[in-house]
Amino acid sequence: MTLDTGLTVGGVGVGSDERLARIIWSLLTEPGPGAAQAWVQTHGALGALELLVAGELGQGSAAAGRLDGLDVASVLRGLARLRVRVLIPGDREWPVGLDDLDDPPYCLYVRGPADLATLRERGIALVGARAATPYGTTVARRMASDLCDRGYTVVSGAAYGIDAAAHEGALAVGGTTVAALACGLDRVYPAGHADLIGRIIGTGAVVSELPLGWAPYRQRFLLRNRLIAAATVGTVVVEAGPRSGSLNTANTADRVCRHVAMVPGPVTSQLSVGCHEWIRTRGASLVTDAADVLDLMAPLGEHAQEERRAPEVAEDAVEEFDATLWSAVPVRRGADLMTLAAASGLSATDTLAGLGRLVMSGLVERRDDRWRKVPAARRAPATVAG
Secondary structure, three states: OOOOOOOEEOOEEOOOOHHHHHHHHHHHOOOOOOHHHHHHHHHHHHHHHHHHHOOOOOOOOHHHHHHOOOOHHHHHHHHHHOOOEEEOOOOOOOOHHHHHOOOOOOOEEEEOOOOHHHHHHHEEEEEOOOOOOHHHHHHHHHHHHHHHHOOOEEEEOOOOOHHHHHHHHHHHOOOOEEEEOOOOOOOOOOHHHHHHHHHHHHHOEEEEOOOOOOOOOHHHHHHHHHHHHHHOOEEEEOOOOOOOHHHHHHHHHHHOOOEEEEOOOOOOOHHHHHHHHHHHHOOOEEOOOHHHHHHHHOOOOOOOOOOOOOOOOHHHHOOHHHHHHHHHOOOOOOEOHHHHHHHHOOOHHHHHHHHHHHHHOOOEEEEOOEEEEOOHHHOOOOOOOO
């Protein structure tokens, strides 16, 4: 259909301005699935808006009911005053991962200098319990710092507990962190995080799909979580009880084919039950630090880590054929050749040759006609063949 370039909504001429049309849709309806989402996806933001204004679509709907009360000019002034930029699909900075959602946001309100275009390849969501334990906050803070040190952006929800620790860890090393809010960007929630959110705005970004003035409600938190999950490469949950909202984020990440990883906790902790259950029944990857996360989520080979091994000790240098003799050599009081031969089951000749090799490797010392192990404090570092 041909759009009416004279379309006016809330006292402002919309014309063919797709961005303005999407701002208006965000003012008219709650985010998430619903009739308005279907209208916009079918007719486009401008086409659906023109049909709504003309009364050809959505008669009796909440969106139609809100039309008369809109003051779009006031909204635009508020956005300008707070220096909020509005992103829409197709913008260079639009987080393209959001397009994988069945119910993507109409637009995204952003405060702060961070470039959101990088999130699909370099953004990692780090979320968890609000009533976090010292263990959980320590893990989240360290993991966030290490991820930022390696050039990744940490995305979370600015809530108490794990979210706050993740943002703090990123800020501590001068890294980039993004907070997704469940309210308009003129509000601070939780109020106790006013300083934290201000620091995030200074170097990273605070984002929301909700217009200025909109308050945080429970359902809006759940919908906010889908943005965190879809915009990033993957989601790491540090602590989560069996009904934690963080598992909602993990569910969305799994549904849109993102990585999902869980940090294990004490088996006695209720705040780790959700993580353990995901690892046990849903195949979530177990991670313990940033290296584990990047081994899973970074581009192939970029941060691949070798298999973890126990620290090498001097005994690792003992060849297999000398292992029995090495075990027979005493630690304190030395033993003579025949005693060692009897203990190891070797001939005197083979025992003497083996002792020679162990002496050369620095593991055994000879005192007169007796041999004993060199005290650990005096052994040279292990040199293991291969």
